[in-house]
Amino acid sequence: MISQFNFPTIIRFGAGVIKELPAYLIKNGFKKPLIATDPNVFELPFFKAIIADLQQAGFEPEIFYDIHKNPVKSDVYKGGDAYDNANCDCIIGIGGGAGLDVARAIALRINHREDLFKYDDLIGGDVYITNDVPVLITIPTTAGTGSEVGRSAIISDDETHQKKILFSPKLLAAIVFADPMLTMELPAFITAATGMDALTHNMEAFLAKNYHPICDGIALEGIKLISESLEKATNNPDIESRSKMLLGSMMGAIAFQKGLGVVHSLAHPLSTLLDTHHGLANAVNIPYGMRFNIEGNEEKFKRIAQTLELKEHTGEAVVQYLFDLNTKINIPHKLSEIGVKIEHIETLADLALADFAHPNNPKPVSREDFKKLYLEAL
Template identity: 80%
Template structure:
């Protein structure tokens, strides 16, 4: 991979990838006669110099920018409604999502809501709501600032109910960005914790997608290459970041997001309740749980774990070696090994098990997961 030039590829979204790619944004907007974008980001990104530089660059070219950043780190329906109110009040013509998974999920959900004004969760893909996504949507552009969810190349948004905390999936091919500006320079100043947590999220996407029971050989190949790129780059990107390691992580996170259209699994179902119930960072929740979830999946799928071990360049090509690698990797990037280290208590376990069993991800796990399995996995990780 050449890091000092910008590449273009399509999958199917047009992706402009490379250092400095974000500088092309004003010209792209002008070319498409877009003069009043709503920029959706999170409160942290909104205060960073990199974000202010993007806004200033647009403003200097007579592009009237409106910023919406009033969102939770684990997005809820009310975030989307407030963002749509900002759209209505300020006469916008396009939406630009800038940030990590939370910002891009809210941006994508606002894209849906602009011309689909029934209750947001009517469009929940898990109840067939995608059939109601029939109207046009605004011009949508994504710019990632983390290497985790890969939401920039996705076509779905995960939004939780404000009251029940249950996560819903809003899905439609219409919700894909028209273009992605994937600029690894925007990730260079991420602090080590965010780099590690989002990087482990990307690794979880790739591993779970590869193991998911659905048939999708192309996703399998993409996932294995994503795993290999993360093996080469996450520790460096976390502890001693350079452009090469940041570029590999940004590419690997997009690959994970493309691969997980095949499905996810037990680890995400363990992680989602931690975010909704305890407001745990999603990447951190995946990072702590992934060794335990992978251990659960080994029996009967040894051939798949052998391929993962090869992608990780492990001497022993076994599932147990993969699990040991995951614990060691967490240590190297300063992620704790136990849920108790991130605020989970014994009294949370029953509720977490209920939420995990109700979660949408584990039906695609290679083997069935019962509520009792979830309880025992939480207890093992506690």
């Protein structure tokens, strides 16, 4: 069944909904879309089928896929040049977080031509996002970042790999085509890692110190949907589990406008220093970060445990659930299993302390705390 709901972006959701894309472009008068994706998605059969459908409808889309798995500024500049050179009139982002972040950043770049990082939200750069942006259409192919419903893009500096946030309500997609069929052939590892990313978004958003009861409710429902579906989606996927994961992922991205926390600040430096997959970095770190947050937040952990339908409604029960879930979906329990070495710890702690996520954590996190957490997880 195909459904439509708005929050605030129009979301077309359901198996086969991707077939509506050509008609949407025609109805809205678009002639030349730029399709931004990543090199892996570019090679997949479903992507080729999307392009074939567009071509059959009379479109000759410009395809841009020269991006890094952790996108950098030069990726965005090259994408903007591709848009200009082909005289494109809209942007379609297809993929996981990398493809969708680059698509959104290209949309910003088209009519905002100063240095991209002038618009970094962490230094108040959102005030310079004053011009219109091209229409952005997003099509998720993983259930992880939820970038399809977001209004921000995380792009790294080419040299330092420091992450910057481009943020503005102008960067919301005009419409999302969320088709769980596009996620059916995801490898088990990607399903597991991106799924744990989505779970981390929901849990950290619920715990974040900012007051936003609407996000709290969305986050709890996201946790519920993911807990019901991630193991099956990873090990024996069907359309129901893939659909629940896609919904839970979107809920996480909506909820984390409230903020994130310590887990993301532990994870981001792994991508910066070691180019670790973001979802995997969150997955390994989340039990340790959640344990750190229990003290002083017992009531919130009780709510999470109730949502997970655990026998004991405690923070430790939630932490054990996370370790057990990682085991079931073949996620390592230790950072040493994903390439982290003892000599990385000091640099990782410095990067984590400088990260943008932990100021919204429900309790303060010092450099010494980060170092202890990394050593505990090592």
